Amino acid sequence: MDLSANSNTNSSNEESELYHAQIHLYKHVYNWVSSMALKAIMELGVADVIHSHGKPLTLSQLATELKLHPSKVGALHRFLRLLTHNGFFAKTKIQEQEEEAYSLTPPSKLLIRSKPTNLSSIVKGALHWSSLDMWHSSEKWFTEDKEQTMYETSSGGQSFWDFLNKETDCIKMFQDAMASDSYMFKLALKECRHVFENLGSIVDVGGGTGGVSKLIHQEFPQLKCTVFDQPEVVANLKGDDGNLNFVGGDMFKSIPSADAVLLKWVLHDWNDELALKILKNSKEAISGRGKEGKVIIIDISIDDTSDDKELTGLKLDYDLVMLTMFNGKEREKKEWDKLIYEAGFSRYTLTPICGFKSLIEAYP
Ligand SMILES: C[S@@+](CC[C@H](N)C(=O)[O-])C[C@H]1O[C@@H](n2cnc3c(N)ncnc32)[C@H](O)[C@@H]1O
Structure with a gap:
């Protein structure tokens, strides 16, 4: 038996594992480069320029359109090479031109500022x-x-x-960042019209500048929508007619009464103790409708048993953003159970919407 061959195989396996571990670690250390390169290219307006020309653009055309200093054309090529590798651009060969040209992909189309899908x-x-x-x-x-x-x-x-x-x-x-997510909500609204159909009034708690309420108002003009946010956020905002209005206040004190309360992207900002307080105040606000009132929550639900690795990774990243900025959290299904039942609701439904969020309807 040739033991030396065996030990060689073992050591080469160990080395290979070490090299892979090294690549894994380096990749995660430098993840920020991909994020910041994306930001740089967004700020330059590369997606806008390609979109406004309605056709793929070569590096030199892009550099001219973006008014880059000639010394930075090589740098632009390297930024675009990384972002092409990351799926934000595609390269195509244009027959009459020597150079390859860059076209947009679905993720970079989300950076076109003139589009409602702009992120x-x-x-x-x-x-x-x-x-x-x-x-x-x-x-x-x-x-x-x-x-x-x-x-x-x-x-x-x-x-x-x-x-x-x-x-x-x-x-x-x-x-603006919060409102930019509205278009995804508009798409989701088409799928979940039934959620709003039988309501006479709704209060959009932590509704910001009203991006979401305006969409609900467009789809359901008869529904009385109140955007409720901190006084400094809504100070200069006006509704467009009797059915859309802005009210300033503190959701930890009390929430205006309505048939339903909407909490979109709100509970994840807060720890369980404060989220419970908001939910209890929301339940109080819908008490006039008895068992027919409801609280509509739009937030993340972490579920690595049905989500793929990329989606779970995004939700876990969001969780740390919420933790570090606000002491908030993204919740797993069992955490939603605990919070909702502790707030005194008797049942709830949870449906995935908008790609990575969930729609929760909680009933008294
Ligand atoms: C993450 S943003 C969500 C905005 C909006 N719901 C959306 O999805 O676009 C959270 C909102 O909660 C509001 N907020 C924070 N503290 C509040 C309080 N005590 N009372 C009312 N609103 C509050 C913030 O001003 C902010 O607009």
Whole structure:
């Protein structure tokens, strides 16, 4: 028996495992490069330029249209090479031209600013320094016994909401990022008309600048929609007629009465104790409708038994964003169970919508 051959195989397996582990680790260390390259290309407006020409553009055409300094054309090629590899662009050969040309793919079409599906403001907001700086304070945050978010630890105790309320540009950026998600909701609304059909009134709690309520109002003009948010958010906003209006207040104190309460992208901002308070106040707000009232929640539900790895990865990333910025969380099905029943609801349904979110209807 040739033992030396066997031991060679073992050591080459070990080496191969080590090399793969190294690649895995490096890939995750440099994940941020792909994110920031996407942001850079979004800010340059590459998707807008390709879209406005209505045909694929070569590197030199792109550089001219984007008014790049000639010394940066090679850099643009390298950014586009990475983003093409990541699925944001496709390269096509145009017969009459020597150079290959770049065309848009479904993910980069989401960066066309003139389209209602535009998600540029999500890229801008999620990768803004105010969302990223705090990660350098993670060690301090992990080792301190303080009930602070990582954001608060890194900013001398100031919460992200306080920061936004002081910085007019940033609150606009944040509200734009939230509103940009509206088109996906518009599509979902077509699939779930039944959710709103028998309602006379709805209050959109934490409804921001009203992007979602405006869509509901367009589809259901008879439905009385109230956008309820912090006074500074709704201060200068006006409804368009009697059935769409804005009210300022604090959802932890009380919520205006309606047949239904909508909580879209709200509960994940808060820990269980505060989410419970919001749900209890929501239940109180719908009490006039007795058993027919309902609370409609749109949020993530983590479910790695039915979601694929990419989708679960996105939901887990979102969970850490919520944890570090707000001490909030994305919840698994069993956590939704606990929260909803503890708030006093007797039953609920959960249906996946909008690609990675879920629609929950909770009944008294
Ligand atoms: C993540 S955003 C969701 C916006 C909107 N629902 C959407 O999906 O586009 C959360 C919203 O909660 C609002 N909010 C935070 N604290 C609040 C409070 N105490 N009372 C009412 N609204 C609040 C914020 O101003 C913000 O607009």
